Amino acid sequence: DVKVTQSSRYLVKRTGEKVFLECVQDMDHENMFWYRQDPGLGLRLIYFSYDVKMKEKGDIPEGYSVSREKKERFSLILESASTNQTSMYLCASLSTRGYNEQFFGPGTRLTVL
Amino acid sequence: GEDVEQSLFLSVREGDSSVINCTYTDSSSTYLYWYKQEPGAGLQLLTYIFSNMDMKQDQRLTVLLNKKDKHLSLRIADTQTGDSAIYFCAVGLSGGYNKLIFGAGTRLAVHP
Numbered sequence: 001d002v003k004v005t006q007s008s009r010y011l012v013k014r015t016g017e018k019v020f021l022e023c024v025q026d027m028d029h030e031n032m033f034w035y036r037q038d039p040g041l042g043l044r045l046i047y048f049s050y051d052v053k054m055k056e057k058g059d060i061p062e063g064y065s066v067s068r069e070k071k072e073r074f075s076l077i078l079e080s081a082s083t084n085q086t087s088m089y090l091c092a093s094l095s096t097r098g099y100n101e102q103f104f105g106p107g108t109r110l111t112v113l
Numbered sequence: 114g115e116d117v118e119q120s121l122f123l124s125v126r127e128g129d130s131s132v133i134n135c136t137y138t139d140s141s142s143t144y145l146y147w148y149k150q151e152p153g154a155g156l157q158l159l160t161y162i163f164s165n166m167d168m169k170q171d172q173r174l175t176v177l178l179n180k181k182d183k184h185l186s187l188r189i190a191d192t193q194t195g196d197s198a199i200y201f202c203a204v205g206l207s208g209g210y211n212k213l214i215f216g217a218g219t220r221l222a223v224h225p
Contacts, residue, residue: 004155031211032159041217042117042217043215045212048210058212060213090155092156093117094211099144099161099163100143100205100211102147102156102158102211103158104148104155104156104157105155106154107154107155
């Protein structure tokens with residue numbers, strides 16, 4: 001089974017802190033994604049990566065950056081956390097075999113005070 | 114830009130059928146998906162349909178695709194309390210990178 005893990009289930013940070021969210025997948029997938037999920041808005045794509053050291057902005061990249069130094073690991077960085085970044089963050093990894101299924105991690109619920 | 118819309122809530126009685134609807138704007142999608150999110154968990158692929166199909170059935174699930182109207186639906190037969198979850202419609206974008214556009218999610222509540 002494909003497994004996508006995220007470093008924390010819950011995080012509480014203060015405004016202005018630098019926050020790191022990590023995601024690891026074990027299926028050698030090339031494409032990985034970071035989303036945020038907010039009620040009534042669904043999932044919105046923050047950044048994605050299609051290879052090591054390669055990244056592309058999604059629909060809402062402002063206030064975020066990413067790092068992909070190894071194929072299995074994709075990190076989301078909040079340079080200076082703000083209260084409007086309080087959200088659920090979901091990482092996904094894509095299988096390009098067959099029907100292009102995205103496999104999701106369990107999510108990190110981040111609260112910025 | 115591309116958009117996917119779905120209603121936010123659906124309440125059904127246990128044993129009845131549930132129908133969750135979705136409309137989308139990108140007509141060039143190859144695959145369309147339904148994901149399920151249980152409380153406190155990430156999303157899990159429930160089913161998908163290839164764009165040249167009209168219908169797909171998988172046990173209690175039936176997916177209908179009307180490409181002309183850009184309408185996708187998910188029917189769950191004999192709905193059970195374990196089906197209570199949020200259901201997301203997602204459309205694969207054309208143009209590379211295999212990006213998905215998600216709807217807002219429909220929260221399905223199943224009551225006795």
